[in-house]
Amino acid sequence: MFAQSVFRTRCAGWLSAIGILLLLSGCAEETKPSTLERIQAEGTLRVITRNSPATYFEDRNGETGFEYELVKRFAEDLGLKLEIQTADSLDDLFSSLKKPDGPVLAAAGLVSTPGRSQSALFSDEYLQVTPQVIYRNGQRRPTGPEDLIGKRILVLKGSSHAEQLAALKLQYPELNYEESAAVEVVDLLRMVDEGQIDITLVDSNELAMNQVYFPNVRVGFDIGEAQKLAWAVAPGEDHSLLDEVNAFLKRAKDNGSLQRLKDRYYGHVDVLGYVGAYTFAQHLQQRLPRYEKFFRDAAQAHKIDWRLLAAIGYQESLWQPGATSKTGVRGLMMLTLRTAQAMGVSNRLDPKQSIVGGAKYIVYMKEQLPESIQEPDRTWFALAAYNVGSGHLEDARKLTKAEGLNPDKWLDVQKILPRLAQKQWFSKTRYGYARGGEPVHFVRNIRRYYDILTWVTQPQLEGTQFAEGNQHVPGIDKRPQPPQTTPL
């Protein structure tokens, strides 16, 4: 039906101008709609991806992941409904692109390799990654391909890394490795972490996403040049969808939305750094279980998300109850004496009391904020106030407004806050000088820790302890989410 209607619209006007014969030969090709026309007629963009933390998974707010968010924007731009399918394996992903009723686009953290040129057409790049050789801490660090000989190596079946290893084997025939279609990148990293295999190869973005869960995982060396992640469509002459994808990616690069997504999903790497990521993983296993119940109880009593509270605790003291600073703040939540007294904390070094005090204080800070500030910004403002004080925050909001920006948006106020440390600005404010850059870092760090804690503590683990060895990796389970305490 669609083909006929295209035929009619395209060809109706020509009927009088050219002969029937010419028309038949000229329009015969036009009758087959392009992929783009077909999906526009269907109104749905069918996308295939991998269910993994770097691509697509479910968190407290539902579907998420870097690829998901990017492809969602693409579908919105085209005015299409998005339909996501997850592939069982990379081979399955590529073969499904060729099926007539299959997905039209693969957005799955794929490297556009030469070996894949028969299986798909790749878009322009949206992320640069480096393939990395991963080994277990405590083992001898591999520093070059020859160190891989004799090792138990496992990679994803059909992956860019399998392709790399196949090429390497031509050079080093003694090199042996296995491929598995039954695992995901998170499994490979876990297997290295637990010593089930010696080596795996993953892309730097996948490691960045997962390092915090695997304290024993280390990078041996970068294997080869940086590579391009790209989306893929079915191979062939039809470039209609691909052109649309490339135009979209260009817009996303130009208007900064691609960079914002990168910051959101990979920004914690800047905050934690590589070393920080595995330190965090260690603390997650060794320290958090001791205080998790206190966080959960206090958060429940004060109707906030326990992971937010735990993230504040990590930022404040790295979950150390005896922490003290020169400025007189103490304890796991680093409360001042005044705040502790106001919140009914008699012993700041008692972790339970400190956590309850912190929970009360953050709620109190939220209550002080003007009604006009909505969630999730409300939470970020409350954190900033926790760090720099409500007076200074109010000053920064006034300066923000004077600049023509929105004083109720954290994104705007955080740009202005550092000015509180400059005389030309703070001299105009009510509360004067403040280290205005600090709350910006404070909020940014806590948001990262909070994100990580959310990924780690998927719903099926609610009520369990990390201490019981339930270290979880995200992206695997897709059960429905529990109701959220904080609308973030």
Ligand code: GLU
């Ligand atoms: N980027 C890989 C590929 O294109 C898959 C993910 C990984 O193994 O890191 O095959």
